[in-house]
Each structure stands twice: as C-alpha cells, then as structure tokens.
Amino acid sequence: MFISPFYAILVPILGGGLIALLKEEQDGPRNALAVFISILTFSIVAPTLPLVLTGEQLAFTAVRISGGLSIAFRVEPLGVIFAILASMLWIFSVIYATGYMSHEHHRRRFFTFYILALSATMGVAFSANLFTLYIFYEYLALITYPLVIHEQSAEAYSAGTKYIIYCFASGALVFLALFTLAGIGGSLTFSPTGVLASAVADNRLLISVMFFVAIAGFGVKAALMPLHSWLPSAMVAPTPVSALLHAVAIVKTGVFGILRIMFYIYGVDTLRELGVANILAIIVSLSIIVASVLAIKQTKLKSRLAYSTIGQLGYITLGATMLSPYGLIGGISHIVNHALLKIVLFFCAGAIITQTGATHLNQMAGIGRRMPYTMFFFSLASIGLIGVLPLTGYISKFYLLSGSLQAGKPILGFVLLTSAVLNSIYYLPIIISAYFTEGSYDKPNGLESPPSMFFPTAVLTVFCVLFGVFAHYTTLPIVNLVVTNIFQ
C-alpha cells in the first residue's frame, strides 16, 4: 500500500543521501531538494490521519530477529499524531533553515543530517514495538549530534559531548528496561491496554523498578528534571536545530517514549495497581516549577526558551501521570500545542539573532521597532503558552486541569496554574521591553527578516490561532481516539 509508513522513513534517508551528493555551493538545488523531501514525507504521512480516524490500522514487519524481536511498524493514532505533527513542522523548519543557514558554513552537512533526522523521527512515530522504538531513538541521537556541534566552537563541542553522553545513558536505561521487560512479559508490541498485566503478580518489584528505569531513560530526552542539563547547553546549535530539538523531534520523542511505556507497555490498569504514577507526578510537578523558576533567571533568550520547554514538557508527562482520560487528552494535545507555540518562539528568536545579533534579553530592549511583526508573533505564541484564549495552549491547559479534578488530585491543577503565572513572569517582560522601551533600533527597510524565515513564522502563528479556535476539527478528534483506546 502506498501510504505505508515504511516510505515515510525511507524517503528522508534517500533524500539525505541525495543532498549529501550535492556540492557545498549548490545551494539552490539543495534547498529545493530539502523542501521537496520534507513535503513528500508529509504527503505520505498525511493520508494516515483519515485512515486511523476510521478505525483502521496498518502493520508492517520489516525484519524478524530471533526470539520474538522484530523491527515492525504500525500506523495507529498516537503515532500518527506525532508523525503528522513532526513532518508538518519539518517543512516549515526546512524552509526557515534555508534562510537561516544561507550565511553559515557546512550547509551540505547541515541539511543532510537535518533531513536524516526526519527519517528517525518517523521511525520513532511508527514503531510497533519497544525494540523498534529503541533503535530509532538511538539513531536519532546519533544523527542530531553533527547538528548540535555545527558551530564547531569549543562551546559547541563540549555541548555536543554532553549531549551524546546523555543520549547514550538514556539509551542504555531504555535498553535495560527493554530487555528486562521482554524477559518478564514476552512481547513488547505496543497495545493500548498494556502488555504486562499478566506478569505483574509475580514480578511486582522488578516491574516497578523497571518503570522508573524506562522513564528515566526517556526522561533524559524529555528533559525531565534533574536529567535536563543537556538541553540548555545544546542551545549553541543553530536556531533551526534548536527549534527542532525543542519543539518537534527530540524532546517530543522522549515524551512519546514515556507515553508508550506508560500506556502501551504497562497499561492504565497496571499503573494504577503499581501506584508508580503518583511518584512520577511528584517528580514532574517539581520539574515544572523548578524549570519555570530557573527560566526567570536566564538572561539569554534561547536559554529562557529552553527552560520554558522543560517546564512545558512536564505538562505532557503530568497529564499522563494523572491516569485520567481528560488529563491524557490534555497531555497529548499539549504535544501538538506546545510544538506549534514553541517553534514560533524559536523562529522569532532565530530571526532576531540573524537580523540584529541580539542574543541576550537586555539587548532586546526596543527591538519591537526593528522587528514589529516578529515580536508580534512572539507575543502571541508566548501568551498562548501562558494559556490565554483563543491561542492553542489553553486547550491543553483546560483538559489538564479537568484531568486533575477527574483524578481527584486538584493539587496538580495548582501546579499548572502556578506554572502559568511563572510563564507570564518570564515571557511578558520580554514583550513589554521590546515594544515600550527606547532602544538603538531603527525601523526595518522592507521586510524585517528574509522571506524564507518570515513567512514560516507567520503561517505557524496563524496555525497557533486556528488550532485553538477550531480544536474540534484539528487535534481533538484524533487525541480523543487515542484516549478512548487507552481507557476503553
């Protein structure tokens, strides 16, 4: 079948290879090819949405390894959400990157790995079992390393080293959990009701411990505190990479892995029986609050966004730990909502860096004069993250709060509200100082940033509004489907 997920993984690999064949100075063909490949991937993935909404699922086993291990793919709702989100945002990121990278060195290397990372992300999204997920998870870490060290400065190398150590430690933990659980439970094929229910009675302690091992493993990528420190360091990467790391691919694969472990390996009933989710909820709540407080202390724009990401990712995991349908709807829809809002913020940050060179917040005073539209997009996205209507962030917050009530844990709702207040404390002053203080900036001549950077940002900002206003036609149907399957 044409829309087999297999092609979505294969196309970017081939495309990355083609890009690598082009010469460094062949910018035109390379940019066109990169954009084409990401659009092609999206158009392969997009038809899966109506497919899964009708209740159908596709399965495909690529390689059978002995002992029940196999590399297998499956098109099912949660994976489709992630795949469509990632491949859609990839198009915008690639277009943006063609503008952002136009004066950078090593563009060939950059775009090769940028496109290859898409393949790994699609692999993660469509994995049918934990083993396949693990393979693509590691593959993604390797592919993104050259992107993190792109600047090749001492700072970039040390950030890259940190990144790779964290990633492999993360992989090792996942691997440990993978084999232990496979030994106990047999099949690790994802199922919306979990696969460990029958094994819990005999191996209660081990299964509980392995839960935390696996969560710690994926928690590294999901930047769960205290495993987050690679993320702010990785900010030395070029902004399209930061946007990719933060909004779309890497951190979200971590969260995605956590959701897979919690609901598709353990299952809601097993989690309730073990009671491990409550402990995780405490850790995540602390992570949200501490990250938000640390965000206030950051003086660099991108670092502030990085800490904000840590806090926002916590929302998703927190929604999962509530073990209530509403909470999970909130968590999963926040994958989409946070991706849209945060990628806009990073695109704005990148535009500011390339156009004015301002990287620190105190250099951004009065920048609203030089980049009025960019700062307007920034303002909208940041109030969206605070949870103001009608931008998309309020939807997740609404369901997360409902979920905390449904789970009988209103305290988690207060964590979210506190975090929203902290969000406003670290976002609003940026906007106010950009527009209402005197700076050394002049009005722009013509468009305030290159069109390839300006328009993706503008379009995504519009998406942030549309996804908020028309949530019932965009995110919610499929998210509801995922949640109904899990809580059937």
Added chain:
Amino acid sequence: MHHLPAVSVLLPFLFAIMIILFSRRVIVIKVLAVVGSFVSLAVVAAMFPALMSGETLGTGIPYLTFPLPISFRADSLSIFLALILSFCYLLATIYSLGYMGHSHAPERYYSLLVASQGAIVGVFMAYSLIGLFLFFEIMAVLSFLLVIHEEDEPAMFSGSKYLFMTVGAGLAVFFGLVVTYYLAGRLDFVPGGYITQSSPYAAYALFAFLAGFGLKAGMFPFHIWLPDAHPAAPAPVSALLSGCMIKTGAYGIIRVIHFVYGLDVVRAISFDRVLMVLAVITILLGSALAMQQDHLKRRLAYSSVAQIGYVLLGISLLTERAMFGALFHIFSHALMKGTLFLCAGAIITQTGKKYISQLAGIGYQMPVVMISFTIAAVTMVGIPPFNAFISKWHLAVASLETGQSALVALLVLSSLLNAVYYFPIVINAFFSNENKSVKTSFIRDEVPASMIWTTALMALLCVGFAFIYPNWPVIAASNIASAIF
C-alpha cells in the same frame, strides 16, 4: 434581529482593523473611530425593544468549537449593560479627539479603543462562561495597552502591575470554569443556574471566580492595581476603566451566581457572606484611602473602589431589590465616574494641574467643566434626586429587608465620606479664599469643544435620568432583577 448581538461585537473589531489599514491620515483614523463606536452603539441600541420585553436575542450559531460552542446571545442583562457602556465609550471616543489631539501613535490608540469596545460588548454578549472568558482576556490585553499609552515611567510600572494581576485573575477564572465544566459538562448560562449540588469543587470554583472577577472589579484585597492603573492612563481611558471595565467583574459574578450555580449552592458555601464582608471592606477602605489622596485622579480611582463595593454589596444580598440597586448603581456610576474622570482630563489639558491642592479657584477658569464636576460629585454622594440616590436607597431598603441594618449605617457613613472627599474639591474650586490672586470672574473653558460637550452631556445625564419619564434604566434594571429572582 437575532444577528444583532454578533454584529455588535464584531463591528468594533472590524473598525479597529480598518483604522490600522487606513492609518495614513489622522483625520481618517478619528472619523473611523467615532463612526465605529457610534455604529456599535446604534446596533446595541437597536436591541432596546428586546431589553424592555425581556426577550433573549441570538442565533445560537456557534463561532468557536471549544469546549462548548461560543455563540453570541443577549438577554436583558447583556443589553442593559452593553447599552450603557457603549454609550460611555462613544462619549469617551469623542472626548479623545480633543484630549489626544497631539498624542503619539493615534492609530494605535484609536484602534485599541474601538477594539476594546468590541471586547467589552463581547463580554456581555457571549452567552457562556467560556465566551465571557475569551472576551475578558482580550479586554485585559487591550486595556493594558491603553493604560501604558503614554509609555512613561509611572504608566509602564502601573501597567505591568495591572498586566500581571490581570493574568492572575484570568487564571483564577480559567480554573473556575474548568471546575464548572468538570462538574456540569457545560458552561452556558441558564437563569437559575444548573449546578445545584453543593460540593467542595463548587466552592473552589466559586471562590476562584470571586478572586478573578473581584480583581477585575477592584474588590478588596485585589484592588491594588486599580489606584495605579487608572490615574496612569489617558483621561478618557481612565473614565472607561473606572466607568466600564471594572463593571465586567461585577457582571461576571452576577452571571456565575445566578446563571451557572444555583442560589442554594451559593448560600451553602456562604459565598454571599464572604462577598458581603469583602464588599463592606471595599467600601470603607476605598473611601478612607480616597480621602488621603491629593492626586485628583488617584482620589477618583479610590472612589471607584468604594463605589464598586456598593455594586458587590447589592449582589451579595441575594434579593431582588438589592440586585436592582446593584444594577442601577452600575448604570449611575458609569455616568458619574465617567464625568469626573473626563473633568480631571480637561483640567490637566487646560492647566496641567494634577493635584487637588492646586485647584483653588479653578471653577472660574473652567466653569463648564467644574459645574459638571460638581453635578457628578453631588450625584456620587447620593443626594436625591440624582441617580445614585436611587441605587443607594434601594440598597439600604434591601439591607433592612434582609435584616442587615448595620449595612444602612455603612451606606450612610460611606455617603458621608463621599461628601468629605468630593465637596472640598468643589468648594475650593469656586469659593477659595486662600489665594486672592486668582480671578473671581468667570472666563471660558479653554479646552477643545469635543471635550467640553461630552463632559457636560455626561454630567447632564447624571441628573437627567432621574427626571426623564419614563425612566427606562429604572424599568430595565427592575425587570432584570425580577427576572433573576
């Protein structure tokens, strides 16, 4: 007819966009602003028959899809408040033509002003909590931008204070509506309410609403943004903030306790008691602090705190008569506080004086403005036959009816305090002996005509409505109150 509520909300936004698009010439901006404000008022006024007949207008077509559709509908309460406040908006917009004559960024100012009219009408017309919240947030952002229009140090400081507090208020309301949605699975308004089971969650929600809407209304202990933000804004904006925007908080409380939660729930968790205590403190504290202010606009702002206390007190008594008093006080306070702030703006425009102690003999330099000021101040004190007398009278009677005779003493005391902090300004303006050098013959006000006429008209209406027969605000307010109970 049934499309009017949606049209009245969307029109001002449309005009705001047009102002931004055609911002080349200042005159075009001004014309568009006045026309936009007027057209919106006219659309609201076209709903007047429904106000009198008690009909609910609206198509029920949903505009947003989450989590329950937002459709624009208007019952008498919505139309009543929208009509009064749109009228104040029109006067303030016309006043701005003179006051903001040479101000910077006219396109920003007028587009925000017109858009905020749309937002405030939207608060009243969006017939569900989620719609109310949406426009509440839009209004908060727009009014923040209006407060900081001058972009000077005090404006930025008080604007930021306002912004952060209003974000907090928004989150409190958000929490309240999530809990409500969780309890009932709906967020629309139904007379009499639909949550009739008292529960801890209902209490959380109601007190979250109290905090959120109370902050907007300037209720103690959340009033602290108000005395900074109102004086820092340009005078027409101060008039609108004090006259109109804080009323949306009171409106929110009315909607929540009469249209979402049943009165049994409200009584069971002693929401009304808490509101009453806070209202009493708000009245006393506002009056006491108003007396200490020498800055004219700050005194007016604290006076607003005290006056909103009356409205909240009327709501908290939970009787028909008290509700009538509260609604009518919303109406009369909008006019009188509007007048007072417009006068303060005129004084600043002509003389640059901001402090009460500098205003000796000003009545001779600005007779029309100061006579308007006097009328509004007298109204504020509640001397019959002026507007506020009617609301205070009914509040007092309602207090007696509910057995709260102490509240009558409070109302009398507070009227006395009103007199103490308003009359010296008036006396000083006309009968000052301290400074012999000031002229004692009347000269003409030297502020632009658009400011004089709007101020005078508003002052006249403070008195006028007590005499015009039939007095529709009285009829409308009493209809609404009897419909609620």
